[in-house]
Amino acid sequence: MISYTDTSWSDVSKPTLIIRPELAKANIAKMLEKAHKNKVRFRPHFKTHQSAHVSDWFRDVGVTAITVSSVSMAQYFADAGWTDITISFPVNIRELEMINKLAKRITLNLIVENPETVQILGQRLEVPIHIWMKTDTGYKRSGVQWDDTRALLALATKIKEQRQLDFMGLLTHAGHSYKEPGRENSLRIYEETRSRLTTAKVNLEQAGISTQLSLGDTPSCSVAEDFTGIDEIRPGNFVFYDLQQLMIGSCQAENLALAVACPVVAKNPERGTVIVYGGAVHFSKDFAEVDGTRKFGIVAQGDSTQGNGNTWLFQQEAYLAAVSQEHGTVKLPLEMLGQLHIGDLLLIVPAHVCLTVDLIRDYRTPAGERFRAWS
């Protein structure tokens, strides 16, 4: 917690993203090293940080290719100097005008899963682009089923028939790795994903269609060490990690590189809670389930806020228990609660950092440097 009387934090009056650059850079370095060792292309997903400032930390270590989740985000990062961008979301043909403009400036990679979209792209794209086929390897959200060889072949063939489309291969997001916590589960799902992708690739290549493989969830990329057969990884969340990832086992507490500073606005010792300015419009409503308890975030303690590199400390009894529009209800051990004053700041590591960053957008380092995500 940060005292109201600590003048080095008096610029923080609203919920603010507190980022620890040294930890984020260490997370980047570790994932990059893993990619190098495995000789896979590292194409990090920038939907987590959404910031040109943070993107420089990737560029500084030699990253040249990135992933984003919308056409607007691709435009922002193209403006920030990125020249090889995958929009990892099924092509939205209502944005074809923007897509054509982008494709004239940068190397653009899109993903498709329906023949209808391929047809329209073939008719209306003005310059060549790279196309990945979204493949479902078990998440069951979207994509062509990995073992539906007929559908895979039909779509790949249709893509290759279009003059402007350059077929790259199969792309998957094993989002079900979020639903089964534990490093062993993550590893099992990863191995299953890799095996399924490889089977699909063999089936396509037997038909003479050269096929790369791209996968991307943070749990898989964090726990797996062997990426044989994979051409590209696209993790995003790992740059900061969060409470969900901590519970899944993707990271340790000392890898958590972002918390939200929330002003304390009310105390209720009888209930063992304080109310902070920090609600659903800051944290979203995603939670981590910890031993049957829903936690929207966990309180970070310790003096790392002074920027001296010390580790944040956590205890399971200090957490964000509920969020309404602007209110956050924080459960605290009575001893901590007794030390808190109205106007102090509590640092809270969010359950799901991507949604929290998307909502707050204002970054500040412990040392006081400020920057914003795009908007």
Place this chain on the structure above:
Amino acid sequence: MISYTDTSWSDVSKPTLIIRPELAKANIAKMLEKAHKNKVRFRPHFKTHQSAHVSDWFRDVGVTAITVSSVSMAQYFADAGWTDITISFPVNIRELEMINKLAKRITLNLIVENPETVQILGQRLEVPIHIWMKTDTGYKRSGVQWDDTRALLALATKIKEQRQLDFMGLLTHAGHSYKEPGRENSLRIYEETRSRLTTAKVNLEQAGISTQLSLGDTPSCSVAEDFTGIDEIRPGNFVFYDLQQLMIGSCQAENLALAVACPVVAKNPERGTVIVYGGAVHFSKDFAEVDGTRKFGIVAQGDSTQGNGNTWLFQQEAYLAAVSQEHGTVKLPLEMLGQLHIGDLLLIVPAHVCLTVDLIRDYRTPAGERFRAWS
């Protein structure tokens, strides 16, 4: 659904709030009439729409006092000409500078629940303001317990001792009305809330402290008809309503005044789903529980999109079943799915409209008029 080939909608390429002004105005008129009939002050909560444009619809029918949920939102509406604003969130003393500036321009009403805050306000406020005491009548989120007469008296007395603080009375938000669906439950919770507030008021007035009563949740204000003893109501959501309110019983389908237009980006007939551009960064992650199924929104059908005033139609089998960052997974009956094309727009009434508006911010009427919420 709206066809991709319908050129009157070709300006919509991203998730967009489709607002039906005639329905929103009818919702406003109905609540206003109820307030007039009961002779209570109508102080609608503007956190739902967050828009100066929509606020004009309230001004046009004589509303002069409003509620907001943050100091920033108060500034925005003060700039839009509103001169009597309650910030219905415990005073954040880190924003006292902005609060002082605002209090010099408008009639400002704040809420407190801790003596510590009252002390600081007493020392640092530069102009007089109105103060409401946050009272817990059963929601158990925040506020002084309604039957803790000693605490109520102590805080009221402390407020009255401060030169700049003008004690108004007791303010509550019966947020637990959201947890017990059904008009009868809403009515029961409302009656309990009113009775508890009245008891607390009697206890304060016996000690010579003149006390007004303010309450505000949409379920209560929608179902209750008798506001005897209440001085002020502060509902917000009722201007649009949403799926949660529909399930609670606060409204009928024909009162739903807002849906989100979402481009269809993928179809999966085998799973009975389509993927739309419209995810957690548009809808948030709030849901309505309908017969054990989580629904993040419900699909609106019918030709009301043409602006001819017809009613949207709903069927429980067509709903937003899951949201990830940008993806929405919509379950549809096969017959509807068969009629849909890539690039069509699906209209989806969100589970919780306040959070959805906060995220998307871009409004469009069926007739094509556009405006934005503040940002």
